[in-house]
Amino acid sequence: MFPAAFDYIAPSALDEVLGLLNEHGDDAKVLAGGQSLIPLLKLRFAAPVVVIDIGGVDGLEGIRRENGHVRIGARTRHRDVESAVDLRGTLDVLLDAAPLISDPLIRNMGTVGGSICHADPAGDWGAVMLAVGAEFVVKSGSGERVLPAAGFFEGPFTTGLHANEVMTEIRIPVGAGRSGGTYLKLERKVGDFASVATAVHIVLGDDGRVATAGIGLCAVGAHSIKATAAEAALVGQEPTDAVIADAARLAGEAAEPKADIRGSAEYKRDVARVFVQRGLHTAVNRAQGAAA
Amino acid sequence: MKVTFEINGAEKSVDVEPRTLVVDLIRTKLGMTGTHIGCDTSNCGACTVLLDGRPVKSCTLLAPMLEGKKVTTVEGLATGGKLDAIQVGFHEEHGLQCGFCTPGMMLVGKALIEANPHPTEDEIRWGISGNICRCTGYMNIVKAIQHAAAANAAENTAGVA
Numbered sequence: 001m002f003p004a005a006f007d008y009i010a011p012s013a014l015d016e017v018l019g020l021l022n023e024h025g026d027d028a029k030v031l032a033g034g035q036s037l038i039p040l041l042k043l044r045f046a047a048p049v050v051v052i053d054i055g056g057v058d059g060l061e062g063i064r065r066e067n068g069h070v071r072i073g074a075r076t077r078h079r080d081v082e083s084a085v086d087l088r089g090t091l092d093v094l095l096d097a098a099p100l101i102s103d104p105l106i107r108n109m110g111t112v113g114g115s116i117c118h119a120d121p122a123g124d125w126g127a128v129m130l131a132v133g134a135e136f137v138v139k140s141g142s143g144e145r146v147l148p149a150a151g152f153f154e155g156p157f158t159t160g161l162h163a164n165e166v167m168t169e170i171r172i173p174v175g176a177g178r179s180g181g182t183y184l185k186l187e188r189k190v191g192d193f194a195s196v197a198t199a200v201h202i203v204l205g206d207d208g209r210v211a212t213a214g215i216g217l218c219a220v221g222a223h224s225i226k227a228t229a230a231e232a233a234l235v236g237q238e239p240t241d242a243v244i245a246d247a248a249r250l251a252g253e254a255a256e257p258k259a260d261i262r263g264s265a266e267y268k269r270d271v272a273r274v275f276v277q278r279g280l281h282t283a284v285n286r287a288q289g290a291a292a
Numbered sequence: 293m294k295v296t297f298e299i300n301g302a303e304k305s306v307d308v309e310p311r312t313l314v315v316d317l318i319r320t321k322l323g324m325t326g327t328h329i330g331c332d333t334s335n336c337g338a339c340t341v342l343l344d345g346r347p348v349k350s351c352t353l354l355a356p357m358l359e360g361k362k363v364t365t366v367e368g369l370a371t372g373g374k375l376d377a378i379q380v381g382f383h384e385e386h387g388l389q390c391g392f393c394t395p396g397m398m399l400v401g402k403a404l405i406e407a408n409p410h411p412t413e414d415e416i417r418w419g420i421s422g423n424i425c426r427c428t429g430y431m432n433i434v435k436a437i438q439h440a441a442a443a444n445a446a447e448n449t450a451g452v453a
Binding site: 002 | 293309310311312313316332333335337343346347348349352353354356357359418419422423
């Protein structure tokens, strides 16, 4: 297999990328790590006129803490999140999710921002970003927008990103309070897309009650789902077994799975419930064990 | 378009269509057929090469993405007729049957023990989880990588002494 012909441009500056996107709009596709785009090109599900490779643009990689946020350059590779061990205790869910994305070779190339913009309903980062309340910085020739993860995922492979925009950064708020989270993924074999996966991230207040809760569901709907009713059921509560079970039930109800070779809709919905329940227990234990 | 990169230590400058996949460039344009095409869908790892030292799937890379990079294929493992430790490991431990996955397995193994000189069995199995072997059941592949890690460790100790 090989892709349909396209023009390839590898700008060295972001301004140049934005100019090209302005010029070509929907005819252009941005290439970061290529681990989603290149398979689509090979299958000819995508046949852009122009491929804009942002691999040579400086300033799009790396993870750093700044002004109460963890800031992840959009072109940061999955592998580099996997090895960012200093996120343990702050953003457990990222560290737990990264090694479960595809396989080690794909993680060496694939990028966080690329995966988010690709918006596969079974993509892992979408659910994680919903759980941690991330914001996405996107740029175009006419300026910058900061889009909350909530609402960004509109449908299969469809997001709030405009055709003339490119994602440059992911910002995750990391405030005071003890936090914990985890990512649980059911896959048929190593490297497969999720049959079901769930991301949870909670912050406990000084009184031991849940200050904030984030729950993201992967592969159980047309896009990554934020389980808002389940989150609301946790906030302000003591994280007892009963409260967690109730939140998990609501998360299961938020899932909109379809039956396929990976399982029936009922099965997937129940896996989502069980994983959120297990995940919340892990998250609470981690938060309670964490230093304030 | 022209793409310039280093492969197994030699600089190459080739004219390619942008849509050329790296595995096709290596096999067809450069005539180096040690890099295999297995699934052609990013699943099997038979096409593994090292890109700036990290293993990647060359069926899922476009040729122009190589600009300015260093590529290592299985042909680049032996130096001056001397097998690399990873090749010796696969030979000694019989880490192959049909051999189709072997170039990819060796490159992944080499990158793994360079990053982590004393991997556990779990770490090795995790490291090769993007490469599929349909013959061996992986036992001897794991042993081969352990063999190479041990040989490297022994050589480093000898160097110090």
